[in-house]
Amino acid sequence: MRAAVVLLVAIAVAALVWLAVTFTARGPQPVAAPTTGCASPPPPRTSIPRFSAPGPSAAAAAVGTWGATLHTTCGDVGLELDGTDAPRTVASFVQLARGGYWTDSACNRLTSYLSPTAFLQCGDPTDRRAGDPGYGLAAENVPPGGRYARGTVIMGRGGGLDTTSGEFAIVYRDFTVRPGDPVYPVFGRVLTGMEVVDAIAARGGEDTRPDGRPFRSISIRSIDVARR
Template sequence: MAAVLIMVCLAAVAWLVGLTQPQGGQGVATAPASLVTCAPPPPAPTSHPTFTSPPPPSVAADSAWTAVLHTTCGDLTLLLDGGRAPRSVASFVTLARAGYWTDSVCHRLTTRPAPTAFLQCGDPTGRSTADPGYDLPLENVPAGVTYRVGDVGVARGDGFPSTSGEFFIVHRDFTVSPGAPVYSLVGRVTSGLDIVQHIARIGGEDFRSDGPPFQSISILTVEVRRR
């Protein structure tokens, strides 16, 4: 009887450990879901800044940048690579400084069986209809078009170079299928990935594999600084 009880306890521990692992088993350290708490989302903004042209690449100044996303579920810190993606990072820095993402909801989560695996943010309307007024060219596409846990990319749709204002954070490695859109990489998450993994673990609204996350998360403000 004692041996049976020990086996049951070990199985329960293994199950609990499995719940705290990222999808895809990538071995990225994450905090238990109980340590991530989210506040109610703020009202959506009624307007957002727009521009007549994209910022020049010189804004990124061939430099690395730190971006801190203050969200309703905690802070995420990103390391942006202005050397490899100067146009995309210049755009990110410009939009952050302009308050483009203030109080904006992260409106899209993709999970299995969707071909991608990311949390998408950056649209002030929350409906993927906002536009800062310019497009961006592709740059810094990863070898093998494989995107890794913690990567930060610029979102885009079929037929568009980029959505400019929207970006995503990868929660499970995925490789883009032949003929599907590929994405510019702007950097990586250096802290706060547990928040994204928490959102991904809970899943999509109405069990959707591509739609709003069940656990709402909004960006309150974004701070950027050159390293």
């Protein structure tokens, strides 16, 4: 009996020693990040369309909801656009999508985990943060308290009260805007393909920057829109 107890103790000690050695050698293993296959980014645009005003009319866009599919180099992302609460923004989005404004354009801004915000921003066909479709939009449908939920689609912001009209972003993690910081109009939500955005966000920004280009490049090839 005593020999059996001694043997069990020896086995237990040996197991603990093995675990300690293994953990010290390998260390804690990181959680696997979401993965998605991405094609090579398209070449830079040589010409960009411009528009005199957003269209279709805000009244037409306000009837029901719209569906949009972002065809990206990393997979499709399906959106639902809220024409009721953000009619002017949705009207503008429909026009720019149908007019090819975002064809072969990079998503060149990611606010990473070091930033107080959390979104992937797209919509600048110049790839130099200098895109301009030819008009601006007043901010509409800004959430109370500056709270943004994962999967929300928002408009980019310029320095003034008007949005940039051409740039939009997808929120990949809940966040609340700090007092005094810019707020963003909401005009839709992601229905499918959120894993595409998650994979980009998981890789973070270049040089671990909290606000800059995403480490894994992603570009919009085209956008389809249709009334639901």
